[in-house]
Amino acid sequence: MPTHHLRYDVNCSILFTELPLLERPAAARAAGFEAVEFWWPFDEAVPPASDVDAFVGAVRDAGVQLVGLNFFAGDMPGGDRGVVSWPARSAEFRDNVDLVATIGAATGCRSFNALYGNRIAHLSRDVQDETAVANLAFAATAMARIGGAVLVEAVSGPHPYQLRTAADVVSVLDRVRAERGVRNLAFLADLYHLTVNGDDVAKVLADHTDRIGHVQIADAPGRHEPGSGDIDLDGYLSQLEQAGYGGWVGLEYVPSGPSGLSFDWLPRDRRA
Template sequence: MLNFTANLSLLFTEDTLIERFKAAKQAGFNAVEIQFPYDLCATDIKNKLDEYGLKLVLFNIAAADLLQGGEGLACVPEKRDQFRQAVAQAVEYAKLLKPEAVNVLPGRCLDKTRLEQYLQTFKENLGYAAEAFSPLGIKTVFEAVNTHDMPGFIIHSGAQMLDVLDQLNRPGLFMQYDIYHMQMMGEKPETFIDEHADKIGHIQFADCPGRGQPGTGRIDFGRVFSAIEDSGYSGWVGAEYKPVGTTAESLDWLTA
């Protein structure tokens, strides 16, 4: 049986972020994840987790302007100091919230002539993050994002993620595999997960196209969820989709 988390950055947006913990618990979730928790203080998050008996599984290191169309932090050579400050911030949150994993978003390169430099910077920064979280017993993960939604994203395939893992070869470093993003790139998520489950630290999903809940696109989630179970993957599976309708109306897949 799969263990699902609710991504509170995309689900239950009918409520304020601090109210979404209660909504997730009432909907049947025992764990949550947040893209960027830093608008709330860590103590307030911890209090809500304790109040509703929830586990915070995952959050991201801050990524500056990435979601607004910028390059982010993790791959930009001129932003190394900012990235290290973001790691330090995430470490302080992680010490209190004790997530299973912290995610590093690789970011964009908008000047193709500098791509190799950006890739090298990202790998160095990813290694730095892994060193910071390893003593806490927390996995460091990184993800590939499709270049339709985020043009210029420097890591956009399963093969690239495997290559980065191979080059860095660090314990505690894993892939975050997003089914929606990789389906958008033409990959077969169930095949990849079956072959590389031991290298995946977290899985997220949304239907494709549209990034809505299961049943709004073309993905056969019965097959995908079965493939994850059969693969031997034992981590969490994050619902990171944009609900079509209300969040409550989007949750039929959870009880199917």
């Protein structure tokens, strides 16, 4: 049972996948949660307006708050992990930024996750990094107009994603701030990815609490619900709370059984 008092939200792109996407916010609400987050919920960077309206309506009708949304990240099932550092897709990303700002304004969402992208073999790392700095600054400037922040995270897995450690992420945040003067960029601390990639998570949290804009959790090995693996998630979250973190904790795990049963670790009175 959690010993801290942080607020939880459900990532409806990885939980409740047995349901159609537009039914998942209501399922999260029925499970006792009042906040949700999503990866980019459409196949293309700029879907038809009717699809966007249906998504915003589903969140609103469920009576939940959208607290996190990813920018368009390419073909995620196909292995893409973001287009921020992909020069050929910069125009597509920037068109998506404008739409994300519109969704943020309509829903009250203020945290937006920009997946940095995979290493592209035929491009120099410098070109990819310069592209990313420009695109992150563009996104952050757009989100500043609605009081929002752009998040950047380290990601694990077999794909050649370029940011693997907290140090990788912080160096990007520092570079965008230094070169572009942008301040509404933050570190998304995904405790699962950081653990799997070998970071000293307790040290990362101690060193960078003031940079963390959002937290996500899953246990390891397996990326299932807390208690299914070996990560001291409650210890890390208690450390964060004691250090002054007051943001959201996104449940971004693959349920080991039916989604609804994967919340048994969290008493119902702690979900709202």
